[in-house]
Amino acid sequence: MELPRLLDGRLKIRHLILVDALTKQxxxxxxxxxxxxxQPVATRSLHEVEEILGVTLYERGPRGVTPTVxxxxxxxxxxAVLAQLAQAGRHVDxxxxxxxxxxxxxxxxxxxxMLLPAAIxxxxxxxxxxxxxxxxxxxxxxxxxxxxxxIDMIVGRLTAPSNESVTRTSLYKESICLVVRAEHPLAAANxxxxxxxxxxxxxLPGVETVLRRELEQFFSRxxxxxxxxxxxxxSFLTVRHLLVETDAxxxxxxxxxxxxxxxxxxxxxxxxxGHSVGLTVSKGRRLSPSAIALVDELRSVSTxxxxxxxxxxxxx
Numbered sequence: 001m002e003l004p005r006l007l008d009g010r011l012k013i014r015h016l017i018l019v020d021a022l023t024k025q026x027x028x029x030x031x032x033x034x035x036x037x038x039q040p041v042a043t044r045s046l047h048e049v050e051e052i053l054g055v056t057l058y059e060r061g062p063r064g065v066t067p068t069v070x071x072x073x074x075x076x077x078x079x080a081v082l083a084q085l086a087q088a089g090r091h092v093d094x095x096x097x098x099x100x101x102x103x104x105x106x107x108x109x110x111x112x113x114m115l116l117p118a119a120i121x122x123x124x125x126x127x128x129x130x131x132x133x134x135x136x137x138x139x140x141x142x143x144x145x146x147x148x149x150x151i152d153m154i155v156g157r158l159t160a161p162s163n164e165s166v167t168r169t170s171l172y173k174e175s176i177c178l179v180v181r182a183e184h185p186l187a188a189a190n191x192x193x194x195x196x197x198x199x200x201x202x203x204l205p206g207v208e209t210v211l212r213r214e215l216e217q218f219f220s221r222x223x224x225x226x227x228x229x230x231x232x233x234x235s236f237l238t239v240r241h242l243l244v245e246t247d248a249x250x251x252x253x254x255x256x257x258x259x260x261x262x263x264x265x266x267x268x269x270x271x272x273x274g275h276s277v278g279l280t281v282s283k284g285r286r287l288s289p290s291a292i293a294l295v296d297e298l299r300s301v302s303t304x305x306x307x308x309x310x311x312x313x314x315x316x
Contacts, residue, residue, distance in 0.1 A: 005052060013085070015049040016078040018042060019057065020148055023075040027064035076147070083149020083285055090288050101130040101290035106142035108156040109205075109236055113256045115171070115277060115305060116155045119297040130290050138234060140208055146282055152291040154280040155298065157253075159210040167283045170276040171302035176211065177265040179250050179257045181243050184264070191268045194222045202227040203239050203250040214273045215251055253277075255306065277305075 005011075021031035022042075032042040050057050057071035067075060090102055107116050120132050135142070135151060139159060145151045147165065158168045178197070180186055191197065204226075205212045219226050231248070233239055236256070242248050244262050251270065257263040279298060281287065287295065 005054075010052050011049065013082075015045060015052075016082055018045045019049065019071070019075050019078045020082060022046065022058060022065060023067050023071065024144065024148075025064075026066070030064070079148040080285075083147070083282065086149040087285060087288060090290070101127070101288070101293075102133065103130070103153075103288065103290040103294050104133040104135065104151045105294065106135045106137060106145055106151040106154045106156075108137065108139055108142065108154075109234060109253060109256075112136070112156065112236065113253075115298065115301055118301045119294060122297045122301065123294055127293060130293065132294065136235075138206065138208060139210070143280075146280065149282075149285070152281070152287060153295065156277065156280075157210070158276045158278045158280070162283070165283055166280050168278060168280045170278040171298065172277055172305040174275060174277050174306075175254045176214075176251050176270050176273045176275070177254045177257070178268050178270065179243060179252045179263050179265055180248070181246075182262055182264045184247055186249075186266055187264050191266055194219070194224055194268075197249060197268075198224055198227050200227070200229070201246060201248040202230040203242055203248050204230050204232050205234055205251070206232050209234065211251065211273070211275075218270065218273060 017035065018031060021034050022028065025031045025034055028039055028042050028046070032039045035042065046058070053070070053074065055070040056068055057074060058065035058067055093102070105116065116134070120134075123130065123132065135145065137145065139154070139156065142151065142154045142156075143166070146154055158170060160168070162168045186197070186200070189196075204215065216226060231242060233242075239250055239252070240260075240263070243250055249266070251273070253275075254265060257265050279295065281295075
């Protein structure tokens with residue numbers, strides 16, 4: 001029986017890694033740098049995989065490469081294969097007792113201040129030799145990492161329903177509030193109108209985030225432009241430092257300021273801006289025992305979170 005062309009021995013794992021990097025970096029130079037190989041080596045490998053497949057995977061341009069329809073499709077499959085191989089390696093390590101288990105979790109602002117740390121603390125109390133790797137990023141970048149198998153799960157705001165690639169499970173509801181430093185001039189004021197706030201400096205999430213789009217809609221509903229004096233940032237440490245040291249205002253998950261004595265939430269309603277915090281995992285990829293253990297602790301901690309409701313997949 002004739003072997004399928006992708007199983008005839010010509011296609012190598014390095015080809016899959018290169019395709020993943022090319023699509024992510026958008027250029028041969030960027031992919032070569034990310035993989036620590038020379039540009040000629042990366043170019044030669046790309047020619048090899050295109051010859052094996054018999055199609056053009058990328059359109060070459062003066063500013064880089066753009067995946068063709070074949071490139072987009074093959075990237076998806078390449079990332080799925082790499083994810084399975086990474087999962088297999090961790091699973092074998094766990095069964096052999098070599099690393100005592102490792103799970104990699106991606107997180108962004110919502111959930112990173114209370115839910116995830118508490119779950120990790122509970123997990124380490126029970127399994128001290130299990131390693132948890134936490135990676136921060138934007139929701140969009142973390143989805144790429146999840147698809148490629150570089151992380152096992154994402155903990156944070158759920159911005160879309162489950163689909164054919166991922167399963168999203170809500171753990172609790174959390175509102176968004178306007179946060180300032182405790183000694184801020186507005187801290188003791190009875191703010192009633194959004195117009196009273198626009199002249200202050202603001203810290204806003206990046207334009208690529210759902211929260212930013214919701215805030216833009218909120219300002220629009222009040223017939224006001226977005227604040228001109230602003231910093232755009234999604235790093236909690238940077239946001240907190242700016243809040244503490246300046247008169248800036250930030251829209252943040254309510255639980256972040258609740259136990260921070262140097263911050264306070266303004267009594268100003270941002271309805272209907274709010275969200276579900278939960279878990280995003282890859283559909284069709286089995287979690288490792290270590291990842292399952294962390295998921296169990298996340299569910300346990302979430303039962304005590306304000307705004308908790310019965311967990312449910314957002315496919316409903």
